[in-house]
Amino acid sequence: MDISSRRKFLTVSLAALATAAGGATLYPLFRYLAPSRSAESGQKITLQLADIPEGGAKYFELNGTAAVLVKSKSGSLAAFSAVCTHLGCIVQWQKGQDQFLCPCHGGLFSVAGAVLAGPPPKPLEKLPFVVSGDSIVVG
Ligand code: FES
Structure with a gap:
């Protein structure tokens, strides 16, 4: 794996991690604020x-x-x-x-x-x- 591939892999991994962390944070907030069914x-x-x-x-x-x-x-x-x-x-x-x-x-x-x-x-x-x-x- 060359440096460019590692950098791309790291970028994609960090983006996936940030997306997962954002979802884990925002979903409970959405459930709290959403009107009850x-x-x-x-x-x-x-x-x-x-x-x-x-x-x-x-x-x-x-x-x-x-x-x-x-x-x-x-x-x-x-x-x-x-x-x-x-x-x-x-x-x-x-x-x-x-x-x-x-x-x-x-x-x-x-x-x-x-x-x-x-x-x-x-x-x-x-x-x-x-x-x-x-x-x-x-x-
Ligand atoms: S939740 Fe605070 S007084 Fe009931």
């Missing part, structure tokens, strides 16, 4: 009312995203995306306190999804649901 997919999930104790919560996945159905101490139902509106951690239901705590930065949400404390800029995203007999259809 879940909002348009229109899937629904059916849960049993008996599976949610008073003051408790039931976590599930809806369209590939963590979601939660809560029954407050007063018995009212609400469904939310369980994804924190700050940086996307999954909020945890605080049984007995009727509120959600985000473990990442201490964001606190009410049983209605409103921001009570911490850095989250918006309330939890509400999900539509319908109670039908002993079932709840979310989505």
Whole structure:
């Protein structure tokens, strides 16, 4: 292999490496910034009312995203995306306190999804649901 061939081989190898590194860096950024397909997919999930104790919560996945159905101490139902509106951690239901705590930065949400404390800029995203007999259809 002469110097010209080595130089060409090195140039092609570095270009391939730079392309791979760029793709590895940009793809996660694209996935993070791209809108979720879940909002348009229109899937629904059916849960049993008996599976949610008073003051408790039931976590599930809806369209590939963590979601939660809560029954407050007063018995009212609400469904939310369980994804924190700050940086996307999954909020945890605080049984007995009727509120959600985000473990990442201490964001606190009410049983209605409103921001009570911490850095989250918006309330939890509400999900539509319908109670039908002993079932709840979310989505
Ligand atoms: S990600 Fe929830 S408070 Fe930061």
